[in-house]
Amino acid sequence: MADKITPRSEDYAQWYVDVVRAARLAEYSPVRGSMIIPPNGYELWENMRDGLDGMFKATGHRNAYFPLLIPISFFAREADHVDGFAKECAVVTHHRLMVDADGELIVDPEAKLEEPLVVRPTSETIIWDTYSKWIQSWRDLPILINQWANVVRWEMRTRLFLRTSEFLWQEGHTAHATEEEAVEETRKMLDVYTTFAEEWMAMPVIRGLKTAAERFAGAVDTYCIEALMQDGKSLQAGTSHFLGQNFAKAFDCTFQNRNNELEYVWATSWGVSTRLIGALVMTHGDDKGIVLPPKLAPTQVVLVPILRKDGNEAVLEAARKIEQMLRDAGIRVFLDDREQYRPGWKFTEYEVQGVPIRLALGPRDIENGVVELVRRDSGEKQSVATEGLVETIRKTLDAVQQGLFDRAKAFREVHTNTADDYETFQRIIEEEGGFVLMHWDGTAETEARIKEETKATIRCLPFPGQFEGTEEPGVDPVSGQPSKGRVVFARAY
Amino acid sequence: MADKITPRSEDYAQWYVDVVRAARLAEYSPVRGSMIIPPNGYELWENMRDGLDGMFKATGHRNAYFPLLIPISFFAREADHVDGFAKECAVVTHHRLMVDADGELIVDPEAKLEEPLVVRPTSETIIWDTYSKWIQSWRDLPILINQWANVVRWEMRTRLFLRTSEFLWQEGHTAHATEEEAVEETRKMLDVYTTFAEEWMAMPVIRGLKTAAERFAGAVDTYCIEALMQDGKSLQAGTSHFLGQNFAKAFDCTFQNRNNELEYVWATSWGVSTRLIGALVMTHGDDKGIVLPPKLAPTQVVLVPILRKDGNEAVLEAARKIEQMLRDAGIRVFLDDREQYRPGWKFTEYEVQGVPIRLALGPRDIENGVVELVRRDSGEKQSVATEGLVETIRKTLDAVQQGLFDRAKAFREVHTNTADDYETFQRIIEEEGGFVLMHWDGTAETEARIKEETKATIRCLPFPGQFEGTEEPGVDPVSGQPSKGRVVFARAY
The missing domain is CATH 3.30.110.30 (C-terminal domain of ProRS)
Known part of the structure; x- marks a missing residue:
């Protein structure tokens, strides 16, 4: 049975929480501000990751991995950076637990670290310390690296996906020989984010420059994409920072240029996070649940066989044939043939979960060579021929993708x-x-x-x-x- | 210029460190025991991850994400588990830094957490706390979930990939209605690891059960795969644990069975980590560098054009054609057309990095319609026809993959x-x-x-x-x- 969803008109904030839970995208964990991301939410993130990752690689970036724990002395090096992050750092101070005299499990006071370690809130410091060792000459530049990772920023007031103490994200960190090239990279990655937001998430965005007050701690310029949510609030969906030579100076990262002069390296960083899932929910969701754009939906088509007391084998067989046909065409299809749930229950379930297309198939449909197709975005129901179904589905998925974007854009124009x-x-x-x-x-x-x-x-x-x-x-x-x-x-x- | 590599016969441990560094798979970070994984190493991990992930999904598992930070009280619940992990936990005790009167950045003593949090060394506790909320009835079972994540186990003596304080891994956590089904799952995942080790890594493994002394902390039975390294030492390459009802009891996770009786849930967990990269290096590497099995190699074929003072355009054009032809055939090829490095330098570089096949192409080769092919595993050099090259490459990649396995297996038999x-x-x-x-x-x-x-x-x-x-x-x-x-x-x- 689906959880109750508060209508948006009644309480938008509560609607958001209800929908995220009912669609099983995320839930709070016992650790304040941390969230658990069940498979429905994580598979959506996997699709976002794969889409972005393809674009990063197509623009010459490679993935790498840097340590989770960063010495606090690293943070002290860049003044603005430490100002920005010092108040929200989870700090590791000990490396052992012990059982005390009362049998309680406690932190072993003997196992105190010489230098406390910060759980990364972002990785500029550890990465620029590394780059200072990797870079000697202009020949070592540019470095175009991205990292997929978890980060922790201690938050007092949290909301699933939008503001959580731990979140998943990607952070690009690039090093360049010239200011011009670094600025170009900053803008290029904002373009990548724009393409991703608009073409994959079907979410129109405004592009621009942040004011000094809203800038990333340590950046010279922060560029951003901003999307309008259904309640009229804006959501920062991605940022790309031109860091100038700030981090290179803080970590003494210089290179020999083509004229054999020593120069500081120019830097950028850019990131998007699981926050995008919250943006997706609030851009397209409705009172029935979330609505997923087909390009990101883990399941694009759900197929529900209408089972009766008997004669089910024919229906199941036909359903399996359709499933196979769609799968062979590269469409992400799921045949829900579970007998313990009624079709009506399943219809509601996949509406809540935002599956773009629902197909239903009963004995009568098979006789007529048709299948019932319902679009999640509009609720429109039609009977379509089984012959040529792949083409029908493809066109419908495209139409849903475009329709969601158009609707969101129209909403933004009005607002x-x-x-x-x-x-x-x-x-x-x-x-x-x-x-x-x-x-x-x-x-x-x-x-x-x-x-x-x-x-x-x-x-x-x-x-x-x-x-x-x-x-x-x-x-x-x-x-x-x-x-x-x-x-x-x-x-x- | 490639870094010096100590011969294996002289000092195997030093050879390992030299090779890992020279091939740019990993390096130590300033935080004791943590490593930095540059793109060469990380892309190898991405290929391992994708290979395993495909097998997990094919066996019905879905990915999810659970919090990094776990309350210490969770660890106290399962006695063996806490015994096993208490001594190597990184503990978060504070959530803020501050600048003190001397201008030093310090841990803010006012920001002490009520309950210390452990950076996950493994996730059984947080996951079974969650499952206890997710599971009510036999209808909720089985739960087949996997997580790709970073974990921290504080280590005093570390070695790149083999033993590091932070490492990347996957951890499967499944919940079942019966003991039989859970044991079957434990064995099935060991089969998956075996297939991955032998067919992807070309690394033969022994399969078996651990003794009580070597068992996972909290498990009833630990199954493992063990591989033999070139220095005659064994390496545990993957483990699959039957956890019985231990964690279900610790977290009060019960379900209503088909007879309406309340029972504790049966559990498994299983994992492999970036340690596998170390195993790969020590299974196939030689005195020239690492040797990658084609199925996992980020670059399967490197193509080096032999450039002279003039007439290079023809060579480059022919090289680009070959590159495109191989890429279109789904072969991971890299054309190294950088002019600032000589061919000999490149040959050494890709030998160190273990690229399975090296192709070289000069003006004479073009005239003769051939290309020079060198196998990394054997060093065998041959001139092969450009016509039918895709087929030649495919066969050679298969031969390298099989050859590496056969060689490792023969080594193990002798030892x-x-x-x-x-x-x-x-x-x-x-x-x-x-x-x-x-x-x-x-x-x-x-x-x-x-x-x-x-x-x-x-x-x-x-x-x-x-x-x-x-x-x-x-x-x-x-x-x-x-x-x-x-x-x-x-x-x-």
Whole structure:
């Protein structure tokens, strides 16, 4: 029996928790802020990983692995970096447990580490320490490495996928001989993330630059993609950082350039995480459950045979034939022939889990050479011919993929507004949510004041060409000071 | 320039370290006992992971993810388990760093956790805590889950891949309604490991049961595969544990059986780790470097164009054609057309890295419609026709894969001896190494005495049919007591 799902209109936050649980994507663990990712959630992550990994490799990157535990002295080397992460570090201080006189299992006080180790919240420090040993000459550059790993950032208030103490992610770390090349890499990886978000996740994103206040700790520039969730809040879905020579200087990583001069290496880092699963849920989900884009769905088609008291063998045989036919065509199909559950129960189950297409097959259908097809995104039901089914399924999967993107994009367009005065801005943020384009004077003071008064932050300084008129100069309505252009505000996850 | 490699005959341990470093499979990190796995090593692990993962999925398992940090109270629940792991746990005690009055970055004493957390050394405890919530009825069984993860076991003496504080692995954790089914699963996964070791790694293994002294902490029975390294030492390459109801009892995990009775759930766990990379190196490597079995080699064929001062375009064009042809045939080929390195340098480099086949192509070869082919395993060099090259490469890759297995198996046969008296046993262990089959009385006392006196341990009680006569009863020559059969002794990694 499916768990109850609170309607979105009633309580969006509760809907999110209900859906994530009912679809068995994740659950809280006994360790505060950590989550358990059951197979349904993990297989979705595997598909995301494989999709991204293919793109990383196609752009010349190779995977590697660096240690989980990092000496705290490494963090001390880059001032902004330590400021950003010191408050949320899980720290290993001992290497042994023991049973005390009362028979209790305790931390062995004799086994204290000489230097405490931090469970990586991100790996710039350990990686730049390594690169300083790997790099001597321009011939050693560029280094284009990515790591798939778990990281820990101690969080007091957590939400499944969106903000958890431990999460899974990838972190790219590249080293370059020139500033120009490093900036180009930063932008290129933002392009990769954009493609992934829009073409795989069917989730339209805005691309732009973060303000200094929202920048990664240790970066010169942070680029981001931002997606709009159904409740009108923005979600940062991926970031790509131009690190300048900050980490190279902190770890004394120099190289001999082509003119035999010693220079500091230029750096980038970029990452996306299991947070994307939360974004996916909140972009496409509805009151019945999650809705998965076909390109990422672990099961693209579920096939439910309608079994009666007798004559089931013919139905099962026909179902197995269809299953085989679809599988041979490279479609991820699952035949749910379990007899202990009724078809209606299964229908609900796969709706909750967001399987893009459901096929049902009964004795009458076989006689007529058809199968019942239901699209998860629209609920549309049709009877389609078994002959040519592969082609029908392929087209339908494409249509669902495109349909989800179009719907999300239309939603975003409706929920993107322009404000010319602060009152209108405040009203929109409070009542409608969504993105608001408004002039900003470029100061941290105004940015902080707006955040304080409206809980809206500058999501990004958008790249040109995404919205009309954002590049035109004007006046910041909050401070009355000149503005170079409109920026994107929203409340955010 | 390739790093110097100590010959195996001179110092096997040093050879191992040299080869792992020269082939850029791994290096030590600044954190004691942790390693960095550069792309060459990590891509090998990716191929191992993908090979195993395919077999796990084909046997009905799904991947999931459980938290890295485990409350210490969980460990206290299973007595043997805590005994086995308490001495090697990395313990998180704080969740914040701070800058002290002297400007030093320190652990914030105010941020002490209420309950210390252990960085998982293995996940039975957190997983069985979870299963106790997931399982109510026989309908919820079996649960067949695998996790790919990093684990930490604090080690004082470490060796790259073989024994490191942090390593990567997979851990399967399954839950069953009956003892019979759980035992069957334990054996089935040992079969999977055997197939992987022999057919993918080209590494013959002995299969058997561990003695109580060598059993996993918390298991009823531990099955293992053991491989013989070139220095005559055994290496445990994979283990599969029948856990009985131990963890179910510790975490109160019961289910309603078909007769509506409450029963404890039956469990298994099984794992292999990055240790396999060490095993691979020590099974096939030679004084020139590592030797990779084609099924796992990230690069199966390297193609080196012989470039002169001029006329290179024709060579490069022909090389690119060959590259494309092989790639289209699904062969993992790499064209090394870098001009800053000479062909001789490249030849050495790919020898060190163990690429199974090297092709070289010069202007003369193009005229003659041939390409030079060198097998890494034998060093055999031949001129082969470009026409039909795909077929030649395929056959050669198969021949290398089979050849490596045959060679390792022949080595093992030569280094497997039978001893009927303790003096002979001691002499073989000391002078020749390898596996020694000897009667054992089944007592921990005799086992401990032999270990103490010879450093040899019982690697396993071999499954029947692997060696002649191991099932026949006899007399333990050490104790003079009756023995049910011969067991496999060796010094081990």
